Amino acid sequence: MLTFIVRRLLWAVLVMFVISAFVFVLFFKTPGVDPARAIAGRNPSPQILAEIRHQFGLDRPFPVQYGLMMKDLFITRDLVSYSNQGQKVVPEIFAAAPATLSLVFGAAVIWVVMSIVLGIAAALLRGTIVDPLLMILALIGISMPVFWAGEVANLITQSRFHDTFLFSWVPPLGYTSFTQSPVGWFKGLLIPWITLSILYIGLYARVLRANIIETESEDYVRTARAKGLTERRVLLRHTLRGSMITYVSLFGLDFAALVAAGALLTEVVFAIHGVGFLFFQSLGNLDLPTIMAIVVYGAFFIVLANVIVDIAYAWLDPRVRPT
Amino acid sequence: MQPPNASWGTIISDGSGLLYTRPWVSIAPGIMIVLTVLALNVLGDGVRDALDPRAKLRVRG
Numbered sequence: 001m002l003t004f005i006v007r008r009l010l011w012a013v014l015v016m017f018v019i020s021a022f023v024f025v026l027f028f029k030t031p032g033v034d035p036a037r038a039i040a041g042r043n044p045s046p047q048i049l050a051e052i053r054h055q056f057g058l059d060r061p062f063p064v065q066y067g068l069m070m071k072d073l074f075i076t077r078d079l080v081s082y083s084n085q086g087q088k089v090v091p092e093i094f095a096a097a098p099a100t101l102s103l104v105f106g107a108a109v110i111w112v113v114m115s116i117v118l119g120i121a122a123a124l125l126r127g128t129i130v131d132p133l134l135m136i137l138a139l140i141g142i143s144m145p146v147f148w149a150g151e152v153a154n155l156i157t158q159s160r161f162h163d164t165f166l167f168s169w170v171p172p173l174g175y176t177s178f179t180q181s182p183v184g185w186f187k188g189l190l191i192p193w194i195t196l197s198i199l200y201i202g203l204y205a206r207v208l209r210a211n212i213i214e215t216e217s218e219d220y221v222r223t224a225r226a227k228g229l230t231e232r233r234v235l236l237r238h239t240l241r242g243s244m245i246t247y248v249s250l251f252g253l254d255f256a257a258l259v260a261a262g263a264l265l266t267e268v269v270f271a272i273h274g275v276g277f278l279f280f281q282s283l284g285n286l287d288l289p290t291i292m293a294i295v296v297y298g299a300f301f302i303v304l305a306n307v308i309v310d311i312a313y314a315w316l317d318p319r320v321r322p323t
Numbered sequence: 324m325q326p327p328n329a330s331w332g333t334i335i336s337d338g339s340g341l342l343y344t345r346p347w348v349s350i351a352p353g354i355m356i357v358l359t360v361l362a363l364n365v366l367g368d369g370v371r372d373a374l375d376p377r378a379k380l381r382v383r384g
Contacts (some may be wrong), residue, residue, distance in 0.1 A: 143360035147354035151342055155350075159343040163379075244361055 012303040015273065019299045020292060027288055038286035039082050049200060056082065056283065073293055083285035088298050089293045093275060100274030101173045103196065104258045106189055109195035110249070111204060118201065119208030120240070126213065138140045141202030150269030157191055171272040192270040200254060204247060211243035218242060241316060254306030260298025270322045331356050 028037075037044065053059045057068055072079035073090070081087040110197045122134040158169040176184035193227060215221060216239060224238040262313075263278030271277075275294060282290035340349030361363035 139361055140357070141366050143357045145332075145353065145356050145360075147333075148349070148356065151335065151339055151349050152353070155342055160346075254382060303359050 003065075008303075015303050016296055016299045018295050020180065021066065023292060023295045024069070024288075027291065028062070031193075033196060035082060035286050035288055041183040047058060059145070069289065069292060072289075073296065079289045079293060081282075081287055081290050083282070083290075089289050092278065092290070092291055093297055096273060096275045096278050098177060098265065098274075099272050100259060100261070100267065100276060102185065102189055103192055103263055103272055104255065107195040107196040107200070107258070107263075108251075108255055110193055111200040114197070115156075115204030115208060118205040118214065122205065122209040123216075124235075131209075131262075133207070133253070138202035138205045141198045142206075144198060146196065146199060147265040149198060149271050150192070150266055153191050153195050154269065171206055175272040175274070177308045189272075192266055192272060195270075196266045204250065207250060208247055211246055212239055215239050215242040231291070245313065246319050248316060249309050250253035252305040252309035252312070253302070256302045260301045262298075263295050 025123045032249075036049050036056070036058055037054050039056065050059075057065055064295075077088075079089045081089055081092070104165065118134055118138070122131045125131050134219055140239040152310065154173070156175065157170040161167050162170065170191060171184060171188050176188050220242070221234060221238050222235045229237075259275075261276040261279040263274070264280045266272070266275045267276040269282050273298070278290060279294045282294070334352040335356075337351045338345070338350075338352075341348050
């Protein structure tokens with residue numbers, strides 16, 4: 001177990017190094033991108049550009065720049081934003097994280113519950129009209145781009161039907177923190193949660209349905225039936241458990257990707273100032289320190305999710321347990 | 324994408340400013356995206372079913 005953890009930690013460091021180096025190189029090698037110009041604003045003189053390059057260390061060799069940035073990010077933790085003068089990046093991300101976590105956790109709860117219910121329903125009702133209907137609904141959900149679904153949701157809840165009893169409770173766009181007002185937090189996030197989870201409900205319901213149907217023909221399910229277990233127990237303890245393996249690995253990775261600023265379009269559409277919103281802004285401003293910090297933060301969550309998925313695997317499937 | 328070129332996505336993003344007054348600017352390209360992606364998904368499912376050697380149910384043709 002100890003070697004497993006140590007190996008995992010080394011792996012995590014390696015992944016973060018590779019990703020951050022890759023983003024760093026990408027940033028400077030993209031044609032037409034000049035961070036000094038982005039900092040300087042409109043029509044800067046060459047002297048000012050040179051001054052800015054020197055001030056931000058942009059005239060130093062590549063590896064030195066990378067090293068300095070990593071030092072500021074991890075050791076002194078006082079990395080400063082390019083575009084937002086004096087703003088320290090690390091506290092900024094920590095301040096934005098609760099909004100993102102609230103959004104993603106809530107959406108995850110909705111999408112897990114809904115997709116399991118719909119996936120089981122479709123698999124059990126195979127051969128009836130319900131199954132194809134549910135799967136078409138799932139496909140429509142998968143096909144909707146999230147920023148568009150969000151705009152339509154805003155149109156309905158903020159404008160067209162806002163004055164009816166259905167949506168009069170929806171507060172204006174924005175994020176209220178849980179500590180400030182739990183009720184406001186819930187009301188403000190409910191529509192974003194539903195919007196974000198639509199895609200995943202469709203995706204996961206389809207995956208689960210296919211896996212349940214495949215698992216149904218496994219020998220151990222027949223054995224469970226032959227033992228005289230009730231259908232309900234066969235479904236929950238044997239079929240569903242065997243079907244959840246793909247589901248869990250998908251979930252771990254999708255969830256981590258969303259926490260790692262992957263929900264940025266949802267955050268932008270609903271004006272939730274989370275990490276994704278920050279990422280969106282810093283991409284627009286070419287604010288490299290913020291971009292790098294968020295990328296490293298995101299890589300951390302993805303590596304962490306991989307570890308948790310591996311553990312969950314072993315718990316679900318005795319076949320992959322280390323002996 | 325730079326203007327004057329347009330994509331469905333940029334039309335949606337341009338229309339977001341007009342969302343409450345002229346919603347169809349954003350809704351129409353969105354519906355086109357949904358239909359296109361839906362069609363591709365259905366095509367993908369069809370190809371998978373047709374090529375899956377383990378599929379027990381085959382449409383006779």
